[in-house]
Amino acid sequence: MKKIVLIIVIVLVLLPLHLFAGGQKDAADANKYEIVTVVKITGIPWFNRLEEGVDAAAKDLDVNAYQIGPSDADPAQQVKMVEDLISKGVDAICITPNDATALEPVFQKAKEKGILILTHESPDQAGKDVDIELIDNVEFGRHTWDMLVKYMGDKGQYAIFVGGLTVPLHNLWADEGLKYAKEHYPGLELVTSRIPCGEDQELAKQKTLELLKTYPDLKGIIGFGSLGPPGAAQALKEKGLAGKVAVVGNVIPGHAAPYLKDGSMSHGVLWDPKDAGYSLTYVAKYLLDGGSLADLKEIPGIGAVVVDGDVIKVDAMADITKENVDSFGF
Incomplete structure (x- = not known):
């Protein structure tokens, strides 16, 4: 009987500690920036490769970064996804637009909520905070x-x-x-x-x-x-x-x-879509941390950047031929 009582006492003592430790872990996760990349269409090789860059940046930068996208290249689906992310209260939305004009109203909503908007492949996009291009x-x-x-x-x-x-x-x-x-x-x-x-x-x-x-x-x-x-x-x-x-x-x-x-x-x-996914997430965290766009000189692992107004340019154009196609690794 004494042995049973002792076990119960030990469990009661340790359980709060376990719950406290779990709560601390959840709180730590909650304190990470949530940076979401919305692609034009999910499940195709180009954006599968881009997602590798998002995942790598999430690990390297210790942020909650992930990728979503519509099942087909439907502008309305993209708009709905951005609206859902605004309601969720994420810190930054990175997006490759299907329709630049269709996204302008939801980008305005995001800005009103203090959510950063980063675009890729849309340098003239209205309503963005910054656009990232891997080429001229x-x-x-x-x-x-x-x-x-x-x-x-x-x-x-x-x-x-x-x-x-x-x-x-x-x-x-x-x-x-x-x-x-x-x-x-x-x-x-x-x-x-x-x-x-x-x-x-x-x-x-x-x-x-x-x-x-x-x-x-x-x-x-x-x-x-x-x-x-x-x-x-x-x-x-x-x-x-x-x-x-x-x-x-x-x-x-x-x-x-x-x-x-x-x-x-x-x-x-x-260019390598993985570099685009990584760059979007990196720059989002850089800006969320209070970094100045004018002071950004390079993206680690990607290369030197040129900042032209609200557009970041990286020179990463590559030619693919039958002779070199196997050398890219993706």
């Missing part, structure tokens, strides 16, 4: 046209794929590239207005098949949106036209490798 966007657009001409020549018909007609950066690249082509490659003929299919590989394949049928002399496709070029490459393989129509654009190396190696895709251009 004007140079990226021009370089993509240079690569198209390298593989198809400076005369002939071509088409442009974008993720969506409201996706800020894809359309900026297209705008810059078209201006550049008008001056430097007047022999290029754009067969139709830009086609929104770059976030859906199957749709890009179908659009390419339609283009080939309507424009049998088509010589090139530029794909903005990482699933556009692979979709186009699939269509060319299906029609036995691999290498006959040039396909260039931004892709994930591991995803593009088979198409580059068999010649159905000509050339890829990108």
